[in-house]
Amino acid sequence: MVEQAMLQIYRGDNESGMMVDYTVPVAPGMVVLDAVHTVQATQAPDLAVRWNCKAGKCGSCGGEVNGKPRLMCMDRMDNYPNGKPITIRPMKSFPVLKDLVCDVSWNYEVNKKIPSIKIRDTGNEDPRFSQDEADRVQEFRKCIECFLCQNVCHVLREHDKKEEFGGPRFFVRVAGLEMHPLDEGNRLDLLKNELGLGYCNITKCCTEVCPEKIAVTDNAIIPLKERVVDEFYDPVKKLFRVLLSK
Amino acid sequence: MDKYQTFEYDVVIIGAGGAGLRAAIEASAQGAKTALVCKSLLGKAHTVMAEGGVAAALANVDSRDNWQVHFRDTIKGGKFLNQWRMAQIHAQEAPQRVRELEQWGAVFDRTRDGRMLQRNFGGHTYPRLAHVGDRTGLEMIRTLQDQGVHQGIDVHMECTIRSILKDGEQVAGCFGYQRESGRFVIFRAKAVVLATGGIGRCWEVSSNSWEYTADGHAMAMWAGADLIDMEFVQFHPTGMVWPPSVKGTLITEGVRGEGGVLLNSEGKRFMFDNVPEMFQGEFADTEDESNRWVNAVVSGDIPDARRPPELLTRDVVARAIRKEVRAGRGSPHGGVFLDIASRRSAEKIKKKLPSMYHQFKELADVDITTDPMEVGPTCHYMMGGVRVDPETQQSTVSGLFAAGEVGGGMHGSNRLGGNSLSDLLVFGKRAGQFAAKHAQETATLGDINDDEIQRQANELLKPFDESGNENPYAVHEDLRSMMQNLVGIVRTDEDLRAALGQLDELRARAAQVRVGGNIQFNPGWHLALDLKNMLDISESVTRAALERTESRGAHTREDHPGSNDKWGKVNCIVRQRGSNIEVERELLPQMPDELKKLLQE
Numbered sequence: 098m099v100e101q102a103m104l105q106i107y108r109g110d111n112e113s114g115m116m117v118d119y120t121v122p123v124a125p126g127m128v129v130l131d132a133v134h135t136v137q138a139t140q141a142p143d144l145a146v147r148w149n150c151k152a153g154k155c156g157s158c159g160g161e162v163n164g165k166p167r168l169m170c171m172d173r174m175d176n177y178p179n180g181k182p183i184t185i186r187p188m189k190s191f192p193v194l195k196d197l198v199c200d201v202s203w204n205y206e207v208n209k210k211i212p213s214i215k216i217r218d219t220g221n222e223d224p225r226f227s228q229d230e231a232d233r234v235q236e237f238r239k240c241i242e243c244f245l246c247q248n249v250c251h252v253l254r255e256h257d258k259k260e261e262f263g264g265p266r267f268f269v270r271v272a273g274l275e276m277h278p279l280d281e282g283n284r285l286d287l288l289k290n291e292l293g294l295g296y297c298n299i300t301k302c303c304t305e306v307c308p309e310k311i312a313v314t315d316n317a318i319i320p321l322k323e324r325v326v327d328e329f330y331d332p333v334k335k336l337f338r339v340l341l342s343k
Numbered sequence: 344m345d346k347y348q349t350f351e352y353d354v355v356i357i358g359a360g361g362a363g364l365r366a367a368i369e370a371s372a373q374g375a376k377t378a379l380v381c382k383s384l385l386g387k388a389h390t391v392m393a394e395g396g397v398a399a400a401l402a403n404v405d406s407r408d409n410w411q412v413h414f415r416d417t418i419k420g421g422k423f424l425n426q427w428r429m430a431q432i433h434a435q436e437a438p439q440r441v442r443e444l445e446q447w448g449a450v451f452d453r454t455r456d457g458r459m460l461q462r463n464f465g466g467h468t469y470p471r472l473a474h475v476g477d478r479t480g481l482e483m484i485r486t487l488q489d490q491g492v493h494q495g496i497d498v499h500m501e502c503t504i505r506s507i508l509k510d511g512e513q514v515a516g517c518f519g520y521q522r523e524s525g526r527f528v529i530f531r532a533k534a535v536v537l538a539t540g541g542i543g544r545c546w547e548v549s550s551n552s553w554e555y556t557a558d559g560h561a562m563a564m565w566a567g568a569d570l571i572d573m574e575f576v577q578f579h580p581t582g583m584v585w586p587p588s589v590k591g592t593l594i595t596e597g598v599r600g601e602g603g604v605l606l607n608s609e610g611k612r613f614m615f616d617n618v619p620e621m622f623q624g625e626f627a628d629t630e631d632e633s634n635r636w637v638n639a640v641v642s643g644d645i646p647d648a649r650r651p652p653e654l655l656t657r658d659v660v661a662r663a664i665r666k667e668v669r670a671g672r673g674s675p676h677g678g679v680f681l682d683i684a685s686r687r688s689a690e691k692i693k694k695k696l697p698s699m700y701h702q703f704k705e706l707a708d709v710d711i712t713t714d715p716m717e718v719g720p721t722c723h724y725m726m727g728g729v730r731v732d733p734e735t736q737q738s739t740v741s742g743l744f745a746a747g748e749v750g751g752g753m754h755g756s757n758r759l760g761g762n763s764l765s766d767l768l769v770f771g772k773r774a775g776q777f778a779a780k781h782a783q784e785t786a787t788l789g790d791i792n793d794d795e796i797q798r799q800a801n802e803l804l805k806p807f808d809e810s811g812n813e814n815p816y817a818v819h820e821d822l823r824s825m826m827q828n829l830v831g832i833v834r835t836d837e838d839l840r841a842a843l844g845q846l847d848e849l850r851a852r853a854a855q856v857r858v859g860g861n862i863q864f865n866p867g868w869h870l871a872l873d874l875k876n877m878l879d880i881s882e883s884v885t886r887a888a889l890e891r892t893e894s895r896g897a898h899t900r901e902d903h904p905g906s907n908d909k910w911g912k913v914n915c916i917v918r919q920r921g922s923n924i925e926v927e928r929e930l931l932p933q934m935p936d937e938l939k940k941l942l943q944e
Binding site: 124125126127128131137138139142143144145146147148149150151152153154155156157171173194195196198201202205208209211212213214216223224225226227228230231234235238239240241242274277280 | 383384385386387388389391392403442445446447448450451452453456457458459460475476478481482485489490492493498500523552553554585586587588589592593698701702705706707708814815816817820858859860861863864865866867868870
């Protein structure tokens, strides 16, 4: 007999909804997204879920499986105990549009606050930098914008500071610009005032959840915090600012 | 029409992958009021999945490279069926377009002297693909996205376009629905750019996402535009074959570019026996020679040996793998083995092929630094598409443009790896530029016919009718398995005729599809509507494949083996006439003598 998996999937919108039970046959190597698709194809054609690449490259299918934020396409069914229902919910920190689909448009609005990169003019010469320099920013540029880090960040999840705070995704993005070997821009004011970097108190939830294994806190947020501190709270610089503003 | 939400633009671009984003950036830079409409969230389009790299004759790694060699490789890869002018523009402009990405912040892997690194790929004479490990597409799409965000482009996410609207012979806009609310929306525009990608969801084993439902191909055909080269569907030689969950998921050609070898169940490197006549003498004859090539490439030297036969063009490798499997020399799950573990250090594999490592580890329980992968062909790319003017990318319908995979002609009968990312930059830019120009030269927006809109709206709501009894998912699954079996890598007259019969039956079933729920974010409804595109374009492919009674590139006819000179001068053009889909033959444009000479070198 084919093994069966029990699923409990959130059906509904932001105002109301319920967990609905489904049972699906399990195939070897199956991931949670496959199970959701099986439900869609055989039992609930109007079940809403986002997905694209099904290989952990596009970051579309984030959700909360048994309470843990996961990319459903990379979440193997055999990671979960047999015979117990698997619960699948949409990400908690964003309004639910329908079923497993959230309104993540806020993230796109935050992105607009970040100005384009300013590349150093190298004239007619091709720009040159080493692979080591590339490695440093390539880590940040790996981000697939699944927004799971935004989803777990307590500044957003518990305190809903979407007005004042940009969230880990965008600190990663700014780090990618700040540490770009050809960059000439200055984003410290943006970080401090527009993106509210100070709200982050380094609990590392974002790092733990990142499916791309980006060291969000250690490699992006902490160095950015240091830069902001150097810029705004260095006593010598502060003195200069006071003198110059007179 | 007040009933539906209506927007007005100079240029509307449908699709936000690389081609659409590049077109939007250009159109808006030219001063056109520009909208970018996409089915998914911004940044999730199929380009994000491109792995190996973007082909451009930068000559950073091998100074012998230039546009002429790139042109020659492209035409040879396409088995001489490419539109020569597109291949020329592409080879000439790709370096500029890639350098431009670097100016917009893209961070490609580096050479030892700090320039963009380029890797080897099938069919490219020299290392030519600028890349970022095996996630080049992500780097490109993010770079374009971040460049576009401050240009005043209006982005309409999760919006599906269902038809091109015309006023007489001129494009007047397009019509579709918001996926989230299900509400209909009209975009009035002076020019529309199709950048909708491909058609891979018509096949069962496919590397393509749900978005690849032939929207742009179908909408262009319905609007009266010509399609070209529709018989040529690329099966990438290396997709995953096990477990079922990931069957078809792509494994980058970069694995072979980094020295990976293909083995059958007897441990034999079968590609040595599969070098076609036109490539004789260009590839290593022995394992020793091919090892010397790999060793030179690995240490960053110019090789004195010829390249390994694993780097033959995709059509050749896919057929060779199929042959091994059919002869009973396949792997346990019906593929062959792709081995990088014995060729490169674990550290190097993780550095150059990180997402391949991750993908196999997580999804297939295989560690590619110690064990071989099991691979087999997967439907990957559509060479055929909207016939366009090579300079402007305008289709045969005034005001309708196409760029990227939905455009046809550039790749002939087979695309080289890496030429898609460069194609979408080069022709995305041109499409945006000339669509903006067209809009500037067009005095007013075309009229929208309210009755026609109402008719289309009613048609779109039909799947909610109580009368039907078919499940859209079941019809789709049957279409995919039919196309896989009858219109796959190897075709026959008999199979193709059978496919036409089955398409009629599937069409009848599609007309009976019923969906439940309401119009809000309803994937069953969305799929029910997409069936129409997929059925019409599956028929286009089948009819063109039936017409071409030879084997060339990605089109292999078991009953007509071998290429034929007469067919080498002819493109198949597909058009809709009334309710029929018809194929006509047309002679290829004459290539100028100076370019012909390049091919003989």
